[in-house]
Amino acid sequence: MQYVPLHLHTENSLLDGAIRIKELCKFAKENNMPAVALTDHGNMYGAIQMYEEAKSAGIKPLIGCEFYVYDGDITEKNPAKTHPYHLVLIAKDQTGYKNLVKLVSIAKCKGMYYKPRINHELIEQHHEGLICLSACVQGEIAQGFIQGNKEASYEAAKFYKNLFGDDYYIELQDHGLEKQKMSNPGMIELAKELGIKMVITNDSHYLKKEDADWHDTLLCIQTNALKESNNRFKFPNDEFYVKTPEQLRDSFRWMDADLFEECIKNTVEVADKCHLIIEMGKYHIPYFELPPNHTSESYLEYLTLEGIKKRYGALTPALKERMDYELGVINKMGFAEYFLIVSDFIHFAKRNDIPVGPGRGSAAGSLISYALEITDLDPIRHNLLFERFLNPERVSMPDVDIDFCVERRGEVIDYVTKKYGADKVCQIITFGTLAARNAMKSVARVYDIPYAQSNQWAQLIPGEPKIKIDDALKEGMELKKLYDTDPTVKKLVDMAKAIEGLKNNTGMHAAGVIISKMPLEDVVPVEPSKEGLIVTEYTMIEDEHIGLLKMDFLGLRNLTIIHSALKMVEARTGEKVDINNIPLDDEATFELLQKGDTDGVFQLESAGMKKLVKDLKPSVFEDLGALVALFRPGPLNSGMVDDFVQRKHGRQKIEYAHPDLEPILKDTYGTIVYQEQIMQIFQTLADYSLGQADNVRRMMGKKQLEKMAEQKGLFVQNSAKHGMTQKQAEELFEQIEKFAAYCFNRSHSAAYAFVAYQTAYLKAHYPVEYMSALLSSVSNDQEKTQLYIGECQKMGIKVLAPDINKSNAKFTPDGDNIRFGLASIKNVGEGVIELIEKERKTEEGEFKSLYDFCTRIDSKALNKRTLESLIKSGAFVNIEKSRKQLMENLDSLVASAYRQNEAKMLGQASLFAGMTTSSGLDLDTYTLTGSEEEFDDKQIQAFEKEYLGFYVTSHPLSSIIDKLPFLTTHNIAELKDMPNDKSVTVCGLLSQVRQIPTKKDPTKFLKAGIIEDLTGKVEFVAFHKTLIDYNSFIESEKKVIISGKIQKRDEEQFNIIVDSVKAVENSNIVTLNIKADMPFEELVGLKDVLTHFKGSDPVVIKMKEKDDTAQEREVRILCGSNFWVDASNELVHAITNNFPQKIEIGIKSLDE
Incomplete structure (x- = not known):
């Protein structure tokens, strides 16, 4: 007996339905179902996938939706009526499909209140071409019987019968629910009385009976509930799957056999009525209004x-x-x-x-x-x-x-x-989906597994895009070992695999x-x-x-940065730079790039890219396009990037399999980097058209093996005409196949290389304007702002504190420096800034004092909190002598200004000029009282940190900024690109340090906090065993050098697990200048000396070597902490005596 499921909720009924469409269509085909319906809750998210997958499987797709029908105006939002009825509508044809589309759109855009709702009026307007089913126990017909209102059921049925005629069906379901026992007999009687056909359906939310458990887990994820909780939303049993006719007969044992067979046959009748064709592949380009006499x-x-x-x-x-x-x-x-x-x-x-x-x-x-x-x-x-x-x-x-x-x-x-x-x-x-790691952590939360534990397990899944849990369960993988030995992990992983990839939200x-x-x-x-x-x-x-x-x-x-920088250049110099026509061989630009000074340069500022830029030393524009194309996981892991760099610098011979390849590959040093190069090779050596060559390129990218084998024969045959042997042609084809997986679009690479070059050009020639624009673009990103302020300092550009008379909303050039923007000050809003900028343009001009400022800016827009922020951030330091004095006078000054403003509003300012109020306040001026003594540097730094988010006028690390490269392996901004477990050494200021008892032994503790340098900040954790030696160094406000390992919590979040700590104060740095001709054997002896004097002072080795152009350059190496020493006279004597005239030793205080 053939049967068509007519009531199904796929994964597109987000976190409620759990049926994957591809698996559904396969199941339907295997079970001789000629068609299958899609009836998700209130949406058509899966309609096109369902249409295409069903067609591909050789079954008929029935496109429908289970709607929410509201009794009233769908625009009203009545808290007492939040449970609309359910109704299933299925499109018979193109007219029905259009009406389905319209009803879904209206429900979502106009009828949304908890659920997307339609009503009888809308159904009347858009019923043509639709088949209507009465739905589940939440349908109008069933609800009438359940609520003891038989008349309401009959009235609703007559409405739908009159509207849809023979395309209206009473839907019977039996999942063993009490409500179905209450409604089914009445619905059968109603159908017989009114002459309405019946269909049997199963309210299917998962594909197979055994899927019920993981579907229940999905519900827990949706409702943020624990699996073991009794007080949560759950399905009453495991009967909500896609049933075969035999399984349905078992559910409907109570029904007369003839009636059951008729209801099953009617499901096929519904499918037979449907002949919807959704047109695919025909483009509907909008009309463009043309001038007269033109096509x-x-x-x-x-x-x-x-x-x-x-x-x-x-x-x-x-x-x-x-x-x-x-x-x-x-x-x-x-x-x-x-x-x-x-x-x-x-x-x-x-x-x-x-x-x-x-x-x-x-x-x-x-x-x-x-x-x-x-x-x-x-x-x-x-x-x-x-x-x-x-x-x-x-x-x-x-x-x-x-x-x-x-x-x-x-x-x-x-x-x-x-x-x-x-x-x-x-x-x-x-659509967001439950990706591998997210699925693991979501399931763990449902089972009440602590986050730290579940995150640790989830981290065992590689963080690559599109990675599957199965990929992490291969032999030898850490997760596989746990899966085989730990029952909890096995249960978690199996459940996560079941829900992995399901849609869980929209965006x-x-x-x-x-x-x-x-x-x-x-x-x-x-x-x-x-x-x-x-x-x-x-x-x-x-x-x-x-x-x-x-x-x-x-x-x-x-693009915003470039545009803003160009506007600043024009405003300051009158020069209009045509950025699209700058010279592509500019010496200063390539010098900047070759040094790796690419912070703020489009596409070239990650730590890995910086290293590649410095290794490659781009000298022509084409090199930049190659950088954009090569800096991707595939090329980086394949070794082709190393070959490219070596060939660029003549350290690896460039060979061409055929002379005709040289014009194609010359710009990329004999390496196939671009997809277009593959196309040109096929065109040149095998007489393909470029269109044919592009088709072959796509085959290779998709690994269509049979088609590629056919093309390989043709390539070998045609290339023989160009003098290639069969062996040469086969080897070249295989080489192309290998590179095809990694090659990139040359047009895109060139276009983005052009933007990269433009930003580098501006940074090289207009550094103040460019960095001002760059800082303005990231003013809402504290991490980036800190990084770029640090870059300004490296470039010799000072970032000045905000100035009430010079600062605009954003960062702006101020001579050879950059002025902080007012919008970046905490508690200072757009409205106040607009008033400040407007007032400065009046006849009165710049503000003369804080009092003058308060009397000229509308007090309604200027509250005390804003004033405090402006004062403490330093906005008045150029017109007032002391922040401290301003804060001490603030209350009385504001009161005086308020009275002055009141007098102005009453038109009495001139009448009372020169007079004082009864409280002794002068209405025209205000004289600050008290000492002009300023806050100390530490307090000013604290204010800047609080109100600007950064240290601006001075940084606690300023005294050692030039030593930082010799003390550290990385700056903090570079850590985000580091792999898990990478050993690093950073130097910075500690803050928010807290002591936390360990769970296993409350008498022991760990410390956690933040370390910050000029480029950013990162969290650290020092466990008890580390604190045994270094506890006294780990306190807030201390400057330290920390060595440890990167611990990745997920793709974005990480911290440092501390191994050792060195205090900057009262510490030294040891520099060893090693002569170039020093024998290797003696270097081994140096290692022994350093080990003998082991201590906590960093050691930096300086050596000279020749670069690729035979020019000498200085190389500086920070020794690992296991080779740090105790700087002393004894050390100096040992180095001098053991390595006379071979090594010069220098010792400097770190905080000099």
Whole structure:
């Protein structure tokens, strides 16, 4: 007997349903089910996946939804009516699908109150093409019988019967529930009386009976409950799975056999009525308003010609050939309007001074994109390929991703929304999933396993993207050992594997924007995001599958920084820098890069990238593109990056398998770095078109082995015409296969290298303006701000305290220094800053004193807390003598200013000029009383730390800043890139130190706190065994050198487990200058001497060596703490006597 499940909740009923669609379709096929329905709670998240997976499995997809039906106006929010009825609707055809989409969208956008709701009126308006099922025990019909209101059940059934006719079915379920026993007999009687057919369904929330336990765990995660808790939401039994007809018969033993068979047959009847076709692959590009007498194609050609003349001066034969070819491909694919749409909103941005990136992704390879100013990177000059962007042999929507200024990206989206209509433009949903580590920790919480323990186990899963728990259970892995020996770990892991990858929340795509040809509610279900913006319920890929135009409007902070820096340069010097036309061979820029001074340089500022930049020493623009492409896990782990560096510096021979490869690979030193190079190799040596070559590249990337074997034969055969032997061709093909997994898009690399170069250029030539813009861009990120303030200090740029007369809201240049922005001061809001900036522009000009400030700024916007923040942060130090004196006078000064302002408002200021009040306060002026003595340096540092978040005018580590590189292995900002268990040495100031008793023995304790240097801060933990030797050093406000190991809590969070501590005060640093000709044997002797004088003073070795250009350079090495010494005269004598004229020893106090 055939049967069709009509009531199912997949994982898209978030954290309630647990059925994976792919597994469902496989199950249905294996159990001879001709169709299967999707009826998630109030949404259509899974509709497209269900449609595609079912079609692929050879079964019919039934697209539906279980709605919440409200008795009343769906816009009302009545706390007494929070339990609407359930109702299942399934689309028969395209009309039904559109109505389903509209009802879901209306429910989500207008009817949301605890649940997304519709009502009878909306169902009447949008019922065509839909099949209606009465739903579960929460349905109107069942509820009437359950509540003893038979008349209500009949009334509701008549409403639906009159509306849907023979497409209305009474739904019977039996999970052994008391409520079903109360309602099923009445529903059968009602159906017979009113002539309504019945179907048997099972309210399925998981696929198989044995899945009930992990589904229950999922419910605990959703409701934040413990598994063992009795007072929590749970399903009453394990009957809520997808049942076969035989299993259903067992549930409905009480039903007459003929009626049961009829109800089962009716499920197939429902499926037979459905013939929905969702059109896939047909693109719906919006209409673009054209000038008179133009088609999309002719207007695109006209704009391209004008753009080429502007870019190149003239249309050369080579340019015309490339233009005609690209236009031919674009027009043949029907994408002319696409390019016009993109060009239009980019020109809107540029007209309105909204920064736009030079390009992103493969679009930078198009001459048409460059001519239309969609991109600003010359594809001819940089050897970029159009076919990597649009392949003439594979029709697919162009993918133009655009970077905009992060602060003004919304203005471009607003322009597009206004131009094409708010009903046709929206953003895109994303789904969070229970990734491997998260699944482990979530399950552990449900089972009440302590976080520290579960986190330790979760850390045994590698932190790579898309990693699976099974990957961590391979032989030899630590988790596998625990899994095999610890029953708790086994239970936890098995449960986590069951829920791993399930969707658990929704979000909004960071950049994706849909521009539709038709109103969205005719095409795709939509809902409000948490941010209050409308998003599609289908993912980005699914939106593209149904033909919607998707654009990526990305916000790139670096564009904002560049734009801001250029504005500052122009304001200060009058110079207008054309950043898109700067020389790409600038000496100062490459000097900065080669030194690795790349903090604040786009794409090049991580610790790992800095090392690669210093190793490579880029000398041409092409090197930067390679850096962007190579600094990824695949290339880094493959060894190709090391080869690239060695070849660049002539330490490894560059060999080409065929002379024709040299022009293709010369820029990358014989290494295949880019996908476009693979395409060019196939074109040059095997006579492929670039379109064919791109298809082969994609095959290799997807590891389509059968197709690749076929292509290998063709490659070997064709390359023979170019003089390659079979062996040479096979080896080259295999080499290409290997590199294909790692190769990157050259167009994207070049475009992002250009932005990197622009930022490096500005940092090299306009350091004050650039660093001001950079600091302003991260003013809400304390960690980054601290890092960049430290970088300013290294560059010799002072970051000055805020000044009430010179500071604007953001960081700004002040001569050769940078002035702190007022917006970065704690408790100082935008309103006050606007008043300050406005008041300074009046005839009265700069503020003369704190009193003058208080009388000129509206007291309603200026409270005492704000004034204290301004005073203590140093904003008045240039017009007043002492912060301390201001604080002592603040109450009386504010009172006087308030009276003065009152008098002004009454128009009495001139009448009372020069007079005093009864309390003796002068209405015109205020004289500060008391001592002009200032707070001490330590207190001022504390104020700056509290109100600015940083030490600005001086830092507790300032006295040893030049010694820090010799005392440490890393600065604190670099630690985030370090692997777990990495040994590090850092120097900084301790704060928030606390003593914590250990759990095992309360008489013992550990210490935890924060260590901070000029680049950032990090938490540390010192266990009891470490405190035996170092307890007295670990106190707040102490300057110390800490050695220890990195402990990663997750991908983002980490701390240092302390091994040893050295106090900076009253300590020394020992420097050993070793002559270049010192024999290796004597270095072994040095090791023995250092070990003999073992102590806690750091040892730095200085040596000279020759670099790749035969120039001498000094190398400085910080010895490990096991070679630190006790600096003494005896040590000096031992070094001098044992290594005469070979080693010079110097001892300096650390805090000199």
